[in-house]
Amino acid sequence: MTTHKGFDPQAFRAALGTFTTGVTIITTRAQDGEAVGITANSFNSVSLDPPLVLWSLAKNARSLSVFSGARHWNVHVLSAGQEALSGRFARQGEDKFAGLELDDGISKAPLLQGCTARFQCRTAFSYDGGDHIIFVGEVLAYDRSELPPLVFQSGQYAIAARKPREELRLGATPPPECSYTEDLLGYLLGRAHYQMLHALRQLLSTQALDERSFFILSVLSIRDRLTLDELNAFIAYTGMLASPESMDVLEAQRLVALETDDGEARYVMTADGREASLRQIALAKAVEEDVSAKLGAGDAMALKLLLKRLIASSDPGMPDLWSPR
Ligand SMILES: Cc1cc2nc3c(=O)[nH]c(=O)nc-3n(C[C@H](O)[C@H](O)[C@H](O)COP(=O)(O)O)c2cc1C
Structure with a gap:
């Protein structure tokens, strides 16, 4: 040979x-x-x-x-x-x-x-x-x-992520005097975020909730009985802060309640809070189903994988909400 x-x-x-x-x-x-x-x-x-x-x-x-x-x-x-x-x-x-x-x-x-x-x-x-x-x-x-x-x-x-036959305008040349391009990752992420969350924001407004309240309820729906500091550790990545006053508003809306445990004040979700959160999750799932159907199962999977890698690569070391205690 x-x-x-x-x-x-x-x-x-x-x-x-x-x-x-x-x-x-x-x-x-x-x-x-x-x-x-x-x-x-x-x-x-x-x-x-x-x-x-x-x-x-x-x-x-x-x-x-x-x-x-x-x-x-x-x-x-x-x-x-x-x-x-x-x-x-x-x-x-x-x-x-x-x-x-x-x-x-x-x-x-x-x-x-x-x-x-x-x-x-x-x-x-x-x-x-x-x-x-x-x-x-x-x-x-x-x-x-x-x-x-x-x-x-x-x-x-x-x-595999499919490359669509029709040309997306990705990589289009911007005017020379403009350093902003439609290919900028931050722009793409931001725009995708706002477009995808449009329906959710409308629901939040009918629920008389702002974005910070939405994040607080989302965290409590995954992990109940949190101190204010623990709650804040989970939402810190948004740049927003749950203050005692913002929690008072949620308490007045009867969506969360304050309980004292071994002398420590902890926030728990009420039945109304859970209900409000479930409606948000149901809507988020419906939006996701719609987007996945348009992208196709493989592309939706590829998109999630890349977003998870991006999140991991830009993670400043915040606690992982979904890992077991
Ligand atoms: C992605 C991938 C592709 C592979 N392709 C081949 C292949 O085409 N032909 C081959 O003989 N072995 C291929 N292998 C290696 C065999 O799967 C591996 O040697 C296997 O243990 C052989 O089994 P056996 O020795 O129990 O028969 C591949 C392995 C991987 C991970």
Whole structure:
């Protein structure tokens, strides 16, 4: 076999890894009934008529002999939430199928659930491919769901955000005398925030609540019985402060009540406060559903992921409201 001089294997791998792919799990069953499967991103389409697909298996994989002798195998295109499953099928030496519910397929090959698409195949050809064997399969049946797919790029899992066909005016050149651009992240975040919260602000005005009261009620709906200092620690990121006077207003509206616990004054939410908060949450969820439907599930997921990263990267170290006490 020829060795390609000048090919640094790591650099070669890294260059190949820039080719962004989905992630699949390929499964089959051994003669003795043992279920076998591996994570593979070498999957690709070959032909529409006849319907053919391919993937390649490392010659040092433990499952090589089983796949080489198998007549049928199933390809599962993993969905964005199946990263852990991908990790499990990429590791040797554990029962990869433990606890998994399987569907009935046209062959005995295991058929996993929760995927973006599945292809049930019969081996058509296999070829020697260097340190891999290339399997070409005829697709006998397939199905797909609306779940967004998991993506793999440069050794990392990712999720895809679609690039719309119609040109967004992102990156439009501003007039030379103006340093403000519509591509400025702060502008985009601010504008998205105001547009998304428009309906909520209208609800708040019918509830005779200002934004600070909204933040206070939101915090109390997640964590009740807080001192003023604890409350303030949770809303400090907004730049607003809950003062004793602002709490008096909420008390007068019968939305919160003050209770004394071991000599410490703590704010609790009243039934009316809970009701007001529930209406806000219901509206926020309806707005989110509407936006997610317009963006699509995958893009909504990508947007949330990037916002969480942005929040983490600009977090001045405030307490985490959602972590258990
Ligand atoms: C994202 C990803 C893609 C992979 N793609 C392939 C592939 O296409 N072919 C392959 O042989 N191994 C691939 N692997 C590695 C196998 O999943 C891994 O070696 C597995 O443990 C082999 O299983 P086995 O040795 O139990 O048969 C991939 C791993 C990951 C995480």
